[in-house]
Amino acid sequence: MPHKVDIPRKSIYRLSIYQRCLQRLKENRVETVSSEALAKAAGVKSTQLRKDLTYFGQFGTRGLGYNVDQLSRTIGDVLGQNRLQPVILVGVGNLGAALLRYGGFRKEGFEIVGAFDVAPNQARHNESSVRVYGMDKLGAFVKQHHVKMAILTVPVVAAQTVTNQLVEAGILAILNFSPTVLEVPEHAVVNSVDLAVELENLSYFIR
Amino acid sequence: MPHKVDIPRKSIYRLSIYQRCLQRLKENRVETVSSEALAKAAGVKSTQLRKDLTYFGQFGTRGLGYNVDQLSRTIGDVLGQNRLQPVILVGVGNLGAALLRYGGFRKEGFEIVGAFDVAPNQARHNESSVRVYGMDKLGAFVKQHHVKMAILTVPVVAAQTVTNQLVEAGILAILNFSPTVLEVPEHAVVNSVDLAVELENLSYFIR
């Protein structure tokens, strides 16, 4: 429920990583974990893990560690992944279609409830159970299904236009795969995944 | 050629963004750009852009700005994108196959020269011109083609094992799409793209 802004964005990212590790521990029937052990699994320092957690409260038992199940549920609450979050995907090309088929988001609390494309009929929607609609259906769909998040996999030239449509429709968060900088109003959030940028970055570090 | 370690990693990332914007300017026959204008296009402050650039030298003309073409070539040198860099892809499932078909990396200086999978024959390699080999061919291929970078799109359970094989084969940089933390020796670099983490992160910011 809170929304304290003075929590480092990086801490939030790490919360997701911790959650992954906790899930794996849960599968292995581990009930308790120390900050040392969990931090190692997540690839961070134990002090950082503890600091990250204290932004949201105190969950550990001194001398013992953290209860895996309880910590996992707490982090789930913070990240809002304890309710299935509906997501739409816009742009059903190569990448978009692959993400539709992937479906592994569901386990993390996200469900792609609909897809949109300028040419819904020729879109590569084979094998996926998600329906592909034309762009004209977007506004009504978002309102009807109370969708707040969108995955954007359209070509660069369309990215900003579609973004505007999404914001207009009431979308608050966009996961952008187009290699371009998107402009959105204050109240909306964009995370960009740029594959070429990641490759270039690696390329720099191996010379 | 250099490899100064005291350059912020984030600056390197931004260099890629600047490069994108410069390319677009070049297409529009723009010859000169101010730090103010370029920064705006890249979504950063102009002082940050200038600071980023000074890590590598002085490229601007006071009172005028930067020469688009020259700056672009300089950044290209730094990022090592002026030679086509060979890349392999391991794990030809949904996402892997989509990336193979995508092919948009070439424009940024990367070429996927080969793909690998435990089951190369049933891999989804349709429509792509990249050949899919069995994992046993990996070592020889990497050596023969002098490949230094790999894209990893295998399931979580296989990720660390395959990573070890890659490092063993001589791969220095890995772009990892598996939702797990990879362990690599000092001399190797990993960049991870975790779609679920990105979604969770967004989810946090819209509550």
Place this chain on the structure above:
DNA sequence: CTGTGTGAAGGCTTTCACAGCC
């Protein structure tokens, strides 16, 4: 005695303010 929680210190990145050059 083990392991968490946390104020303070340290380190890194961004921003400011302005000197310097065209």
Place this chain on the structure above:
DNA sequence: GGCTGTGAAAGCCTTCACACAG
């Protein structure tokens, strides 16, 4: 006058050191 280059300041995040609880 306009715009870059840059030392210094500010801000932010990580790490340390240790108090404190079980």
